[in-house]
Amino acid sequence: MPADDLEFEQMLTEFEARHSPEGLLERYARQRPAYFWFRQVFALGGAAVLFLTGHPQAGLLALGTLVFGDLVDCAFLSTVPRKLAKGVPHKQLYWLTTLTALIQSLTSLALIILPTALGSPSATLAFTMAFIAGAGVNASYLLSFHPAATIVRLATLFASGIGILAYVVWQRHISHEAQLYSFFAFFMILFLIYTFLQYSRRGFAHKTKSARRLLEQSRKLALANKVLHEQESEVRRLALVAQHANDSVFVSDSSGRILWVNNAFTRLTGYSAREAIGAFPAALLNGPATDAATNNAIISAIKAGKPLRTEILNTCKDGSTIWVDTNQVPVLAADGSVEMFIAIERDVSARKKHAKELAAAKRSAEEGERTKAQFLATMSHEIRTPMNGIIGMADLLRDAGLSKEQRSYVETIRYSAEALMRIINDILDFSKLDAGKSIICPVDFDLLGCVESALSILRPKALEKEIFVDLNCHTPLPALLHGDDGRIRQIIINIVGNAIKFTRAGGVTIDLSCTTTAAGHTVTLAVTDTGIGIPADRIDQIFDQFSQADGEITRQYGGTGLGLTISRILAHEMNGDITIRSRLGEGSTFTITLMLDHALADAAQSPSKSPKTDAVKAVKLPGVKALVAEDNMTNQLLMKSYLKDTEMNVLFAGNGHEAVRLARRHAPRVIFMDMSMPGMDGLSATRKIRADTSITQPTIVALTANVYASDKAACLSAGMDGFLSKPLKRAELMGWLNQI
Ligand code: ADP
Numbered sequence: 001m002p003a004d005d006l007e008f009e010q011m012l013t014e015f016e017a018r019h020s021p022e023g024l025l026e027r028y029a030r031q032r033p034a035y036f037w038f039r040q041v042f043a044l045g046g047a048a049v050l051f052l053t054g055h056p057q058a059g060l061l062a063l064g065t066l067v068f069g070d071l072v073d074c075a076f077l078s079t080v081p082r083k084l085a086k087g088v089p090h091k092q093l094y095w096l097t098t099l100t101a102l103i104q105s106l107t108s109l110a111l112i113i114l115p116t117a118l119g120s121p122s123a124t125l126a127f128t129m130a131f132i133a134g135a136g137v138n139a140s141y142l143l144s145f146h147p148a149a150t151i152v153r154l155a156t157l158f159a160s161g162i163g164i165l166a167y168v169v170w171q172r173h174i175s176h177e178a179q180l181y182s183f184f185a186f187f188m189i190l191f192l193i194y195t196f197l198q199y200s201r202r203g204f205a206h207k208t209k210s211a212r213r214l215l216e217q218s219r220k221l222a223l224a225n226k227v228l229h230e231q232e233s234e235v236r237r238l239a240l241v242a243q244h245a246n247d248s249v250f251v252s253d254s255s256g257r258i259l260w261v262n263n264a265f266t267r268l269t270g271y272s273a274r275e276a277i278g279a280f281p282a283a284l285l286n287g288p289a290t291d292a293a294t295n296n297a298i299i300s301a302i303k304a305g306k307p308l309r310t311e312i313l314n315t316c317k318d319g320s321t322i323w324v325d326t327n328q329v330p331v332l333a334a335d336g337s338v339e340m341f342i343a344i345e346r347d348v349s350a351r352k353k354h355a356k357e358l359a360a361a362k363r364s365a366e367e368g369e370r371t372k373a374q375f376l377a378t379m380s381h382e383i384r385t386p387m388n389g390i391i392g393m394a395d396l397l398r399d400a401g402l403s404k405e406q407r408s409y410v411e412t413i414r415y416s417a418e419a420l421m422r423i424i425n426d427i428l429d430f431s432k433l434d435a436g437k438s439i440i441c442p443v444d445f446d447l448l449g450c451v452e453s454a455l456s457i458l459r460p461k462a463l464e465k466e467i468f469v470d471l472n473c474h475t476p477l478p479a480l481l482h483g484d485d486g487r488i489r490q491i492i493i494n495i496v497g498n499a500i501k502f503t504r505a506g507g508v509t510i511d512l513s514c515t516t517t518a519a520g521h522t523v524t525l526a527v528t529d530t531g532i533g534i535p536a537d538r539i540d541q542i543f544d545q546f547s548q549a550d551g552e553i554t555r556q557y558g559g560t561g562l563g564l565t566i567s568r569i570l571a572h573e574m575n576g577d578i579t580i581r582s583r584l585g586e587g588s589t590f591t592i593t594l595m596l597d598h599a600l601a602d603a604a605q606s607p608s609k610s611p612k613t614d615a616v617k618a619v620k621l622p623g624v625k626a627l628v629a630e631d632n633m634t635n636q637l638l639m640k641s642y643l644k645d646t647e648m649n650v651l652f653a654g655n656g657h658e659a660v661r662l663a664r665r666h667a668p669r670v671i672f673m674d675m676s677m678p679g680m681d682g683l684s685a686t687r688k689i690r691a692d693t694s695i696t697q698p699t700i701v702a703l704t705a706n707v708y709a710s711d712k713a714a715c716l717s718a719g720m721d722g723f724l725s726k727p728l729k730r731a732e733l734m735g736w737l738n739q740i
Helices: 005-018 021-034 036-052 056-086 090-108 110-118 121-140 147-171 176-244 263-269 281-285 292-304 349-398 404-434 447-465 485-501 536-541 551-557 563-573 633-644 656-666 682-691 709-718 730-739
Strands: 248-253 258-261 308-315 321-332 338-347 443-445 468-473 481-483 507-517 520-529 577-583 587-598 625-629 649-653 670-673 699-704 722-725
Touching (some): 005 021, 036 121, 110 121, 121 147, 121 176, 248 263, 263 338, 321 349, 443 447, 447 468, 485 507, 485 563, 563 577, 656 670, 682 709
Antiparallel strands (some): 308 321, 507 520, 520 587
16 A cells, blocks of 8 residues: 555556557557567467468468568557657657557568468358468557557458458359358358447456546545544554543543543542443542532533533542642533533642631731731720810910910920920821822812911921022913812822921922823922932832931931831822932922822812911900710810800700700800710711701811811711811811801
8 A cells, every 4th residue: 555645646647648649659569579489379279271272382482471560560560669668659659660560560461361372162151261260369469559450460361351252252163051151150250340449448448447436446445544543643652641640530421320440530539440431430439527518510511511600628538638720621512511520639738728828927917907006996996085175275275374484395295295286296107008008088178278288387497497488370270170178188288398407408399280181280399499309219218118218317317217207108009109300419300290080079169167276366255055066075175175266155065966955955156076975976966966967067177186088078977077086286176167
């Protein structure tokens, strides 16, 4: 069997060449000389008969003529293959070989003519007929190889046969009856030759066709065999891969019964192939702890002939349990029915364990985070409450007609308490931001008002240092924007506060601009000072927590090193950033970029209520009822003192229940509501008051030591109108009273 298609191609080409006109001529040219001696036996036989019947010269002549004619034909034929190879045209050789065939056939007539002429025709007629028949059959044999040569030979024989018959009849050598038999015999011979010719032609055509078909079929068979062989190798390779794969593989029938398992299956489960084959995986591997829902999902997928990937707890042969990731895929037959399932399983116990540990660690981290947040809230509340007392009392003491020296002591107490509050605020803010909690509470606000109010807090310090603080607006500013004005103020106070702190001469310039697009506003605040500057190698670390340019700065200027860290996180929370350019000894520029939303309300509406901090002067509201809900006695005393000059009618409640009761009975115009109180807290009390339609609704302002944005949001959603954080500033309180 030929190895490949190429060999078949070659064989087909050879076949076609052998059956081409040139190929047939060449084969004819080889066949005739091959049977030369065979033919000469007959020539010799004929000559021998002439010799024996007393005509030795005629015998020799006939033999010589016959051999000569055949020699001429064969001699030329033996040169034909070479001539064809040399490129002599086929046509030329075809007609030349026809000519030599004519010579051969004419010379062969010597063995018909001489006996007839020399002997008695009645005696030689049978021989003549037999000769014509033999020579005719011999000539017909090569019809398909050289039709012209065959026709020439047959025509010569036919003509000679007719000639002999005509001669015999004309000479009346034989009886009338013999003549008739002879004619009939001649036509029988012609019919025999014709039949043989047909047989030879059809036989050759049939043989050629069969040989060609056989060759084509062999070729197809070889190709199919090759494909089969390749598929077999592929299947063997895949079987090897599956057998030696690291993942467990098993094949099951359409009902799910195991048909085959690989080595890894045995390694994973402990069950040998013999134990596994024929069993259902669920019966073999499910244990009491296996999830029934997962098992049902697998069974349903098998019934539906659908693929499924899931994780399931398996029980091994030794009783141990493992989590496996199983991927079950149906293999479909040509008609679409499920032929079998292939399941690939991987041990994911370690990953599961890890995920469980991670979840536990996450839970405990969240628990820790909650505890931390709770601790911070408590700390914040607990520190702010007494600080409220210290700062408030210091405020009151300052206005109590003290001597200059006493006044300076009080100022120091107040300044120190405020410094302490700033540190506490920074640390609390940072802890909250560090825990990933957003402290942004956006409202509609006035940007210029926000910047101005921050600067108004800082200006006294600049005045004291005799340095300027200039604000330049480069673009028109929108009347309202949506953002957390409190946190923006915090950033400005921090950056501009630092600029003032680190500048001895010159001043601070703030360049404010705002670009507005459909998406929102991009606010840019460039704060440039003429201060000490920052060494180039420290600029990158300046935003790190607790980081300062150098130790000397802490000694000289104080600070925690948290301000910039918090400011940058806040800027990031507002989709912005803070960048620095600075030269040591020449000054620095801090550029704050903030992305703020469009205001929800239109500019005509007033922004969220906020106290006017410049209203330090006591407001006079004689007889107007105010309710202070506050459980801490120091703070009650402080509020009493703050509100004394307002000439208001102030009521006090120690808890939420009392606050609601007093609100119902006295209908105060304003309520200052502490958030955390025993019994009922400020939020619940506010909700109760707001829900009571019999009460003329007062302005309710939160008064609380809880300072997170979430606290502010909770107060507003409970129905409060504003928010005052402890330690309470008198100016802020007056600001609110101004608005009621
Ligand atoms: P601090 O509370 O120490 O001011 P910050 O985070 O606000 O903390 O600032 C960190 C450090 O960055 C400061 O200690 C100072 O070394 C440097 N710094 C900040 N602003 C300026 C400025 N305008 N000029 C020079 N140095 C500055």
